[in-house]
Amino acid sequence: MGEQVTPSIVAWAGGPEALERLTEAFYGHVAADEVLAPLFAQMDARHPRFVAMWLAEVFGGPAEYTARRGGHPHMARQHLGRGITERQRRRWVELLMDSADEVGLPSDPEFRAVFAYYVEWGTRMALVYSGEDPPEIGPAEVPRWGWNQTPPWQG
Numbered sequence: 001m002g003e004q005v006t007p008s009i010v011a012w013a014g015g016p017e018a019l020e021r022l023t024e025a026f027y028g029h030v031a032a033d034e035v036l037a038p039l040f041a042q043m044d045a046r047h048p049r050f051v052a053m054w055l056a057e058v059f060g061g062p063a064e065y066t067a068r069r070g071g072h073p074h075m076a077r078q079h080l081g082r083g084i085t086e087r088q089r090r091r092w093v094e095l096l097m098d099s100a101d102e103v104g105l106p107s108d109p110e111f112r113a114v115f116a117y118y119v120e121w122g123t124r125m126a127l128v129y130s131g132e133d134p135p136e137i138g139p140a141e142v143p144r145w146g147w148n149q150t151p152p153w154q155g
């Protein structure tokens, strides 16, 4: 039996390109959604790619968001003062999960569990930063997600 190497989450997802397909589909839905569209009305056309770049870094890919887009402090600052509501956060999660199905991200329980784990955490963090009295934004690094309790099932 050969030794099995656990792939990174981004590799399991289908690579950075798969995350770009995900965010393209997602922001298409956002633009048409009455709950979320107003928040993203001034969005940069490159926003979907920046978010894909962020996700790739979180999920074990190259530190491209850190190198090219200001890393965690820049990302966190984008949410300041936006007053995201729980309803908007929930819709964000729902549309992202719909988009994951649409673009065919892997549907195995382990991948989806770890993906949902990050998305649940990240959206709650965005809400906290967007509200009154946000945490101070320090020089923290982009979080790096691992498989944790659910390494991929490889048979």
Ligand code: HEM
Binding pocket: 036, 039, 040, 042, 043, 044, 047, 050, 051, 054, 055, 069, 074, 075, 078, 079, 082, 084, 088, 089, 092, 118, 119, 120, 121, 122, 123, 126, 127
């Ligand atoms: C896991 C959850 C989330 C991630 C990974 C994420 C990621 C990002 C990133 C990377 C940026 C900065 C893009 C750049 O470099 O310019 C950003 C901006 C932004 N995010 Fe989030 N975000 C999350 C949750 C949310 C939620 C829940 C909302 C609102 C419901 C939200 C609203 C926004 C808005 C309005 C901007 C600024 C867009 C613009 O006008 O350019 N984010 N987000």
